[in-house]
Amino acid sequence: MSLRIVVCVKYVPDATGDRHFAEDLTVDRDDVDGLLSELDEYAVEQALQIKEAADDDAEITVLTVGPEDASDALRKALSMGADKGVHVEDDDLHGTDALGTSLVLAKAIEKTGYDLVVCGMASTDGTMGVLPALLAERLGVPQVTQLSEVSVEGGTVKGRRDGDTATEQLEASLPAVVSVTDQSGEARYPSFKGIMAAKKKPVESLDLDDLDIEADEVGLAGAWTKVDEAAERPARTAGTIVKDEGEGGKQLAEFLAGQKFI
Amino acid sequence: MAEVLVYVDHVDGAVRKPTLELLTLARRIGEPVAVHLGPGADTAAATLAEHGAVKVLTADAPEFADYLVAPKVDALQAAYEAVSPAAVLLPSSTEGKEIGARLAVRIGSGIITDAVDLEAGDEGPVATQSVFAASYTTKSRITTGTPVITVKPNSAAPEAAPAAGTVEQLAVTVAETSKGTKVVSRTPRESTGRPDLTEAAIVVSGGRGVNGAENFPVIEALADSLGAAVGASRAAVDAGWYPHTNQVGQTGKSVSPQLYIAAGISGAIQHRAGMQTSKTIVAINKDAEAPIFDLVDYGVVGDLFEVVPALTDEVKARKG
Ligand SMILES: Cc1cc2nc3c(=O)[nH]c(=O)nc-3n(C[C@H](O)[C@H](O)[C@H](O)COP(=O)(O)OP(=O)(O)OC[C@H]3O[C@@H](n4cnc5c(N)ncnc54)[C@H](O)[C@@H]3O)c2cc1C
Ligand SMILES: Cc1cc2nc3c(=O)[nH]c(=O)nc-3n(C[C@H](O)[C@H](O)[C@H](O)COP(=O)(O)OP(=O)(O)OC[C@H]3O[C@@H](n4cnc5c(N)ncnc54)[C@H](O)[C@@H]3O)c2cc1C
Numbered sequence: 132m133s134l135r136i137v138v139c140v141k142y143v144p145d146a147t148g149d150r151h152f153a154e155d156l157t158v159d160r161d162d163v164d165g166l167l168s169e170l171d172e173y174a175v176e177q178a179l180q181i182k183e184a185a186d187d188d189a190e191i192t193v194l195t196v197g198p199e200d201a202s203d204a205l206r207k208a209l210s211m212g213a214d215k216g217v218h219v220e221d222d223d224l225h226g227t228d229a230l231g232t233s234l235v236l237a238k239a240i241e242k243t244g245y246d247l248v249v250c251g252m253a254s255t256d257g258t259m260g261v262l263p264a265l266l267a268e269r270l271g272v273p274q275v276t277q278l279s280e281v282s283v284e285g286g287t288v289k290g291r292r293d294g295d296t297a298t299e300q301l302e303a304s305l306p307a308v309v310s311v312t313d314q315s316g317e318a319r320y321p322s323f324k325g326i327m328a329a330k331k332k333p334v335e336s337l338d339l340d341d342l343d344i345e346a347d348e349v350g351l352a353g354a355w356t357k358v359d360e361a362a363e364r365p366a367r368t369a370g371t372i373v374k375d376e377g378e379g380g381k382q383l384a385e386f387l388a389g390q391k392f393i
Numbered sequence: 394m395a396e397v398l399v400y401v402d403h404v405d406g407a408v409r410k411p412t413l414e415l416l417t418l419a420r421r422i423g424e425p426v427a428v429h430l431g432p433g434a435d436t437a438a439a440t441l442a443e444h445g446a447v448k449v450l451t452a453d454a455p456e457f458a459d460y461l462v463a464p465k466v467d468a469l470q471a472a473y474e475a476v477s478p479a480a481v482l483l484p485s486s487t488e489g490k491e492i493g494a495r496l497a498v499r500i501g502s503g504i505i506t507d508a509v510d511l512e513a514g515d516e517g518p519v520a521t522q523s524v525f526a527a528s529y530t531t532k533s534r535i536t537t538g539t540p541v542i543t544v545k546p547n548s549a550a551p552e553a554a555p556a557a558g559t560v561e562q563l564a565v566t567v568a569e570t571s572k573g574t575k576v577v578s579r580t581p582r583e584s585t586g587r588p589d590l591t592e593a594a595i596v597v598s599g600g601r602g603v604n605g606a607e608n609f610p611v612i613e614a615l616a617d618s619l620g621a622a623v624g625a626s627r628a629a630v631d632a633g634w635y636p637h638t639n640q641v642g643q644t645g646k647s648v649s650p651q652l653y654i655a656a657g658i659s660g661a662i663q664h665r666a667g668m669q670t671s672k673t674i675v676a677i678n679k680d681a682e683a684p685i686f687d688l689v690d691y692g693v694v695g696d697l698f699e700v701v702p703a704l705t706d707e708v709k710a711r712k713g
Binding site: 297 | 495537573574
């Protein structure tokens with residue numbers, strides 16, 4: 132039987148742009164272009180490699196929860212080589228927090244059917260890095276997370292986790308949720324052929340009704356966390372900058388001594 | 394007074410500094426009850442008591458080491474049920490965040506990650522986060538359930554506040570479903586003898602400008618003269634000049650030391666995401682236009698191979 136892989140991909144504001152909060156203290160998505168979170172490209176890449184290792188006897192579905200424009204993230208993933216997309220889109224999703232997002236993703240993953248869920252290590256906007264663990268808990272399957280190497284063979288997923296104090300080799304039976312780091316291997320660029328093919332690949336659109344989720348379980352109103360304040364960090368007061376003309380090291384030592392670091 | 398669970402990060406009973414910071418923050422919102430899983434609780438208890446833990450709940454089981462994360466969630470949940478705390482605090486490590494997340498689902502609570510400060514508020518604890526690569530500071534709280542909050546290292550100065558620290562055994566049953574992810578092997582990281590990157594008061598980082606693994610000793614020598622940890626940019630790590638465990642930035646370690654020195658690092662947004670909350674920032678770069686200079690308190694435009702060794706000599710001379 133063929134391996135069903137679901138890759139979770141997030142549509143995020145470009146980190147190199149000037150990101151802001153909107154008046155309701157959610158991310159302002161209008162003032163900066165969005166894109167597929169770069170860290171999710173690694174997830175798509177690993178899914179593609181797992182499929183290739185399975186002699187292509189696998190199907191990759193890319194899944195996103197996000198506004199209309201989030202379909203851009205799906206297209207990018209499809210152009211890299213994923214087979215089909217699922218887009219959960221609903222006005223009531225605006226302002227959903229991590230618990231809510233994990234609920235929606237889990238229901239969509241169950242509806243799609245899966246043997247393996249692949250996520251990025253963290254999004255580049257919220258950067259929580261908890262969604263994969265939340266999904267494993269909700270789906271009741273093993274979490275094999277923060278992997279710098281991953282492989283699947285005969286119903287078992289194996290991976291290497293470079294933790295804070297040790298490197299661990301992990302193993303779990305499918306179905307499972309994995310997340311991969313940016314150490315897992317560079318993501319491929321979509322080819323022209325891939326970009327053309329992506330246009331014809333199916334993308335299923337789902338709303339909260341389709342997933343039996345009530346509007347008050349998600350969105351700003353359903354969030355279990357509340358942002359009360361978001362203040363732009365004041366610009367740093369301009370520091371002292373000197374040009375090294377032979378005395379740079381000494382001048383710097385002087386500064387550090389003045390600050391009591393030496 | 395309400396009790397606050399504090400998840401203890403330790404290596405065989407040696408409590409890591411972020412946990413002492415958590416205890417300090419926990420005292421602002423209630424009475425800290427420490428949860429120590431794995432070996433070494435007796436050693437840890439003294440340190441935990443000294444920093445305000447009224448109680449130390451402990452459990453040890455082979456499952457904590459043999460399987461990933463989930464058995465520890467079972468244990469923390471048992472502690473939660475025993476205590477009914479006002480909040481649960483964990484360190485913002487990979488594991489701390491994952492344990493907190495799964496507990497939040499189980500107890501029906503919201504979660505806030507990567508807090509950099511914590512205060513008592515009228516409607517529960519208020520967490521400060523530094524987001525979008527530290528370009529925004531937010532204040533948030535949890536509106537449903539028992540607040541689960543993970544806190545970044547260096548968010549508070551640990552304060553001594555002696556308390557009883559009575560050690561109590563926690564009864565834990567590890568569920569079959571928590572044994573899904575086997576830890577087949579574990580290779581502890583070799584110690585370099587330098588301070589831990591995330592906990593260090595001073596960090597000296599090198600980037601592409603260091604131009605080769607063979608030149609990193611220039612960075613290390615400065616770090617050693619200051620008693621600092623060594624960091625690296627992703628460009629230096631990707632080139633194989635320094636281990637990934639030393640990478641500072643969005644996909645590396647996030648550091649918030651008293652002093653951060655960047656040598657030969659341009660200051661890309663992903664690097665800034667991991668160091669922008671440092672108290673004092675210093676850069677050495679030969680390009681006066683490098684974006685890192687926008688952040689600095691003090692910058693030297695110059696060749697790091699001239700400036701860094703001169704600085705190292707000067708530090709050594711001054712320290713005598
Ligand atoms: C600056 C900022 C701070 C935030 N802080 C909090 C907080 O403290 N608590 C809280 O509850 N919420 C918070 N949120 C909201 C949270 O980011 C969203 O709920 C988000 O959808 C899930 O978190 P993440 O993207 O940070 O997840 P991460 O856990 O960082 O994402 C890991 C992976 O999960 C997958 N994934 C995540 N979101 C989606 C999605 N929408 N669609 C498909 N795949 C996805 C991707 O594979 C991603 O790589 C914050 C948001 C922002 C912008
Ligand atoms: C999803 C994603 C995640 C990322 N995560 C991280 C991360 O966690 N951490 C990170 O650092 N980057 C990260 N990056 C990469 C980041 O975008 C930059 O590419 C990287 O930070 C550049 O490293 P650098 O500053 O060392 O190199 P460069 O940008 O090449 O800068 C080198 C600097 O050295 C200076 N220089 C050269 N020679 C000398 C000399 N002799 N003396 C003094 N100065 C000299 C140059 O003037 C230049 O400014 C990430 C990127 C992406 C897309």
